[in-house]
Amino acid sequence: MTTISDVARAAGVSPATVSRVFNGGRVTPERAERVRKVAAELGFAPNRVARSLRTQRASVIGLIIPDIENPFFTSLARGVEDAAQQTNLSVVLCNSDEDVAKEQRYLAIAAAEQMAGVIVAAASRNRTDLSALSGRGMPVVAVDRRPRGASVDAVMVDNQHGGEEATAHLLSRGYRRIACIAGPEGASTSEERLAGYRAVMRDHLRETGGKLPGEWVRHGDFRVEGGRAAMAELLALPEPPDAVFVVNNLMTVGALEALREADREPPGVGVVSFGDVPWASLVRPSLSTVQLPAYDLGWTAAGLLQDRIAGVVKPLQTVVLRTSLQIRDSTAGPLAGAAG
Amino acid sequence: MTTISDVARAAGVSPATVSRVFNGGRVTPERAERVRKVAAELGFAPNRVARSLRTQRASVIGLIIPDIENPFFTSLARGVEDAAQQTNLSVVLCNSDEDVAKEQRYLAIAAAEQMAGVIVAAASRNRTDLSALSGRGMPVVAVDRRPRGASVDAVMVDNQHGGEEATAHLLSRGYRRIACIAGPEGASTSEERLAGYRAVMRDHLRETGGKLPGEWVRHGDFRVEGGRAAMAELLALPEPPDAVFVVNNLMTVGALEALREADREPPGVGVVSFGDVPWASLVRPSLSTVQLPAYDLGWTAAGLLQDRIAGVVKPLQTVVLRTSLQIRDSTAGPLAGAAG
DNA sequence: GTGAAAGCGCTAACAC
DNA sequence: GTGTTAGCGCTTTCAC
Numbered sequence: 167m168t169t170i171s172d173v174a175r176a177a178g179v180s181p182a183t184v185s186r187v188f189n190g191g192r193v194t195p196e197r198a199e200r201v202r203k204v205a206a207e208l209g210f211a212p213n214r215v216a217r218s219l220r221t222q223r224a225s226v227i228g229l230i231i232p233d234i235e236n237p238f239f240t241s242l243a244r245g246v247e248d249a250a251q252q253t254n255l256s257v258v259l260c261n262s263d264e265d266v267a268k269e270q271r272y273l274a275i276a277a278a279e280q281m282a283g284v285i286v287a288a289a290s291r292n293r294t295d296l297s298a299l300s301g302r303g304m305p306v307v308a309v310d311r312r313p314r315g316a317s318v319d320a321v322m323v324d325n326q327h328g329g330e331e332a333t334a335h336l337l338s339r340g341y342r343r344i345a346c347i348a349g350p351e352g353a354s355t356s357e358e359r360l361a362g363y364r365a366v367m368r369d370h371l372r373e374t375g376g377k378l379p380g381e382w383v384r385h386g387d388f389r390v391e392g393g394r395a396a397m398a399e400l401l402a403l404p405e406p407p408d409a410v411f412v413v414n415n416l417m418t419v420g421a422l423e424a425l426r427e428a429d430r431e432p433p434g435v436g437v438v439s440f441g442d443v444p445w446a447s448l449v450r451p452s453l454s455t456v457q458l459p460a461y462d463l464g465w466t467a468a469g470l471l472q473d474r475i476a477g478v479v480k481p482l483q484t485v486v487l488r489t490s491l492q493i494r495d496s497t498a499g500p501l502a503g504a505a506g
Numbered sequence: 507m508t509t510i511s512d513v514a515r516a517a518g519v520s521p522a523t524v525s526r527v528f529n530g531g532r533v534t535p536e537r538a539e540r541v542r543k544v545a546a547e548l549g550f551a552p553n554r555v556a557r558s559l560r561t562q563r564a565s566v567i568g569l570i571i572p573d574i575e576n577p578f579f580t581s582l583a584r585g586v587e588d589a590a591q592q593t594n595l596s597v598v599l600c601n602s603d604e605d606v607a608k609e610q611r612y613l614a615i616a617a618a619e620q621m622a623g624v625i626v627a628a629a630s631r632n633r634t635d636l637s638a639l640s641g642r643g644m645p646v647v648a649v650d651r652r653p654r655g656a657s658v659d660a661v662m663v664d665n666q667h668g669g670e671e672a673t674a675h676l677l678s679r680g681y682r683r684i685a686c687i688a689g690p691e692g693a694s695t696s697e698e699r700l701a702g703y704r705a706v707m708r709d710h711l712r713e714t715g716g717k718l719p720g721e722w723v724r725h726g727d728f729r730v731e732g733g734r735a736a737m738a739e740l741l742a743l744p745e746p747p748d749a750v751f752v753v754n755n756l757m758t759v760g761a762l763e764a765l766r767e768a769d770r771e772p773p774g775v776g777v778v779s780f781g782d783v784p785w786a787s788l789v790r791p792s793l794s795t796v797q798l799p800a801y802d803l804g805w806t807a808a809g810l811l812q813d814r815i816a817g818v819v820k821p822l823q824t825v826v827l828r829t830s831l832q833i834r835d836s837t838a839g840p841l842a843g844a845a846g
Numbered sequence: 847g848t849g850a851a852a853g854c855g856c857t858a859a860c861a862c
Numbered sequence: 863g864t865g866t867t868a869g870c871g872c873t874t875t876c877a878c
Contacts, residue, residue: 167642169871180849185873192847209638214618215558216871219854224555226619234587234599235580237784243574247601256615259574259599261587275596278554279566298549302507390785419785444577445730445759448789509855520865525857532863556855559870 168210177204188212218280226256227471228276228284230269233388234261236416237444238460239287242309245464246285253472255282264350264388266293273299283471285464288313291354305474309467311354312484319474320484321467325355325440328456328489329362332411332438335454335491337370339499341409341436345382347396347421348413353388359413359440382407386417393420401428408500409436415443418453432496442492451495459487508550517544528552558620566596567811568616568624570609573728574601576756577784578800579627582649585804586625593812595622604690604728606633613639623811625804628653631694645814649807651694652824659814660824661807665695665780668796668829669702672751672778675794675831677710679839681749681776685722687736687761688753693728699753699780722747726757733760741768748840749776755783758793772836782832791835799827 174181177200186193187201218224229246231239247257258281262269269289276284277298283305288294294313300306308320336344346363349356360383367378384399386392393412397420400407412418418439425431432451440456443449466485473480514521517540526533527541544550558564569586571579587597598621602609609629616624617638623645628634634653640646648660676684686703689696700723707718724739726732733752737760740747752758758779765771772791780796783789806825813820 167871170873171871181871182849182873183847186848189873191874194847197847211614211618213559213620213871214615215555215564215620216854217873218555219553219559219856219870220872220874222854234583235577237575237577240575240580244601247574256600256612260596261584272596274551275554278551280553280555419788423787443788444784447763448759448783450790507855510857511855521855522857522865522867523863526864529857534863537863553855556870557857559854559872560856560858562870 167213168208170210170212173201173205173208173210176208177201222280224280224282225254226258226279226281227468227475228258228260228272228279228281228286230260230262230272230276230284230286232262232264232269232287232289234259236388238415238441238458241460242287242464245461245466246468247464249465249468249472255472255475262289264289266290269294277302277304282475283307285309285467285471287311290352291357292352305471307467307471307474309463314354317482319470319482321463321470322484322486323355323458323463324486324488325358326362326365328440328458328491329359329411329413330366331362331489331491332440332454332456333363333366335493336409336411336436336438336497337366339436339497341497341500343382343405343407344409344411344436345384345400345407346411346413347384347386347393347400347417349386349388349417351385356388356413363411386420388414388416390416390420390423393417394424395420397421397424398428401425401430406430407435409438409497411438411440413440415439415441415455418443422449422453433498433502434500436500437496440489446494451498454494454497455492457490457492459489462487507553508548510550510552513541513545513548513550516548517541562620563815564620564622565594566598566619566621567808567815568598568600568612568619568621568626570600570602570612570616570624570626572602572604572609572627572629574599576728578755578781578798581800582627582804585801585806586808587804589805589808589812595812595815602629604629606630609634617642617644622815623647625649625807625811627651630692631697632692645811647807647811647814649803654694657822659810659822661803661810662824662826663695663798663803664826664828665698666702666705668780668798668831669699669751669753670706671702671829671831672780672794672796673703673706675833676749676751676776676778676837677706679776679837681837681840683722683745683747684749684751684776685724685740685747686751686753687724687726687733687740687757689726689728689757691725696725696728696753703751726760728754728756730756730760730763733757734764735760737761737764738768741765741770746770747775749778749837751778751780753780755779755781755795758783762789762793773838773842774840776840777836780829791838794834794837795832797830797832799829802827 171181174184187198260272285307287310296316306318312320348360384396386396438454441458511521514524527538600612625647627650636656646658652660688700724736726736778794781798
């Protein structure tokens with residue numbers, strides 16, 4: 167490995183000068199030129215580890231997401247990456263697997279590696295602990311999910327609004343027995359979406375004098391299997407629902423599979439997914455969804471983080487991005503599809 | 507930040523002892539205990555940057571993939587991650603975006619960060635240059651795609667075999683005008699799959715005295731759009747094909763969309779995809795695919811890399827994993843689906 | 847504008 | 863077993 171002093175010796179200057187050449191210090195043009203030439207010949211690349219140790223900061227940011235196989239998070243990751251690229255930060259992607267312990271390990275690594283900052287989509291609203299990082303003064307931005315009580319910047323989506331919109335849409339299309347497949351208890355995104363559903367359903371049921379049956383709300387694990395199981399349970403009820411609002415994309419896939427197996431396909435049973443299913447274009451009937459701005463979420467979070475890294479002083483802020491309802495065939499109405 | 511000497515002072519021992527406690531050196535149990543207790547109280551975490559600088563090696567491996575939004579690569583990444591976890595290596599995921607320049611930047615970062623090793627699914631067979639890394643003695647494993655001339659370990663799939671199997675299957679089901687949507691020229695995976703297709707088609711056509719028409723082979727960009735465009739071109743031919751073998755999953759999605767738009771759905775036009783489409787279960791008709799062992803590919807590559815990192819001396823090796831043909835409805839035969 | 851020198855936090859010889 | 867010491871490659875005062 168060629169070091170800075172190898173280059174210095176070969177160019178007949180001091181290490182300090184070489185360092186200045188590579189970091190924008192004042193050096194006479196011809197010397198700078200000579201140094202650059204020699205460095206190129208020797209194949210010199212500054213050792214970032216040494217630099218980080220010396221400067222006490224790195225040019226790497228960590229991105230911790232709960233599920234790398236979920237297209238929502240990969241799209242978010244792209245947003246982060248593209249934004250980071252602009253300021254020559256590189257992104258280290260860590261997959262916490264919805265596991266708080268694993269997440270904690272990655273947070274510890276981020277601290278130990280002296281990363282410039284961290285963007286985290288928390289595995290749990292209650293149990294994710296960001297204090298170790300923010301306590302050390304490391305910039306942290308929460309994205310998609312904000313752990314309770316964490317004093318960090320955040321970029322969120324308007325989950326409750328999305329949940330309300332989805333539910334109201336199902337009602338407007340004539341569905342009445344509308345169930346909800348929610349995520350794990352404690353996941354803030356799921357809770358908020360569920361709250362939106364509950365709010366609209368209660369309003370509706372109050373008018374008709376009814377009450378929201380507890381069994382209409384099921385909790386899954388955000389994965390395909392959880393969605394399938396929840397849907398199967400719903401279909402097994404004495405009076406199964408005629409529509410379902412599923413709070414994430416993967417569980418929607420599972421729910422659709424369960425519906426297909428039971429031969430009760432949309433729009434006979436209405437389905438709205440919170441978050442787009444990948445390659446939704448291939449799904450038949452096409453799926454009504456609450457669109458999430460995944461890429462923008464990542465992009466915005468990275469911007470916020472970069473400001474903090476650059477030392478911009480401003481109060482903690484939470485940016486909320488809007489969802490939008492995409493109406494397709496899976497909510498055409500209870501009578502549009504089925505014979506009965 | 508608490509350093510090793512802070513802990514040493516507080517525990518009344520030398521920094522070396524603290525280091526030994528955290529790295530498995532010989533220390534009397536009671537002292538070790540005291541050090542650990544003090545360290546916990548002070549919230550001490552060893553600074554990995556300093557350690558890396560000192561030991562000249564990191565506990566981080568780089569994984570460079572061409573498309574983070576492709577489920578094949580995320581699944582591969584999971585394999586790498588799970589394997590790495592076993593030896594306490596953390597994985598840094600970098601997305602080269604099928605862009606050789608971007609990839610080169612990440613390779614440079616891997617070198618500058620002194621990563622323990624790198625696993626790379628190369629963006630290009632010809633232009634990806636691994637010599638900078640392997641030249642510095644950094645362990646490198648190529649996965650899925652091996653750059654020409656690189657002296658590195660590799661884990662590959664038997665692409666040619668898969669291409670042959672897919673094509674032979676289409677023939678056996680009665681399809682005759684079988685086209686192929688290949689990837690970018692220069693992508694080794696695509697070339698090998700295409701070679702498999704060509705070999706089987708030539709054998710078949712020789713028997714019937716025919717020749718493989720050049721326009722039956724189209725090149726796409728491995729993305730959805732490329733697949734759609736290629737399929738549209740094929741359908742516009744005077745005598746369009748009655749089946750198509752698509753060399754990657756995303757282009758298959760595009761091809762299916764084009765077929766649907768033209769109202770010529772499988773199995774009337776037979777479709778085999780190389781690589782599973784995510785949530786294939788939702789696609790109707792269900793899709794025949796050449797199954798890729800994505801996760802195993804990652805897992806195996808990580809194993810190979812760890813051996814090299816650990817300094818195991820052995821000749822360069824290439825591990826080839828087998829594909830398997832999954833027959834579903836999209837290749838039921840030219841007469842099974844359509845009226846004509 | 848340039849060089850000498852100190853030191854970031856850690857580990858690995860080496861002496862005891 | 864334990865402490866002392868040197869130094870990984872770099873940046874950054876501080877003199878000049």
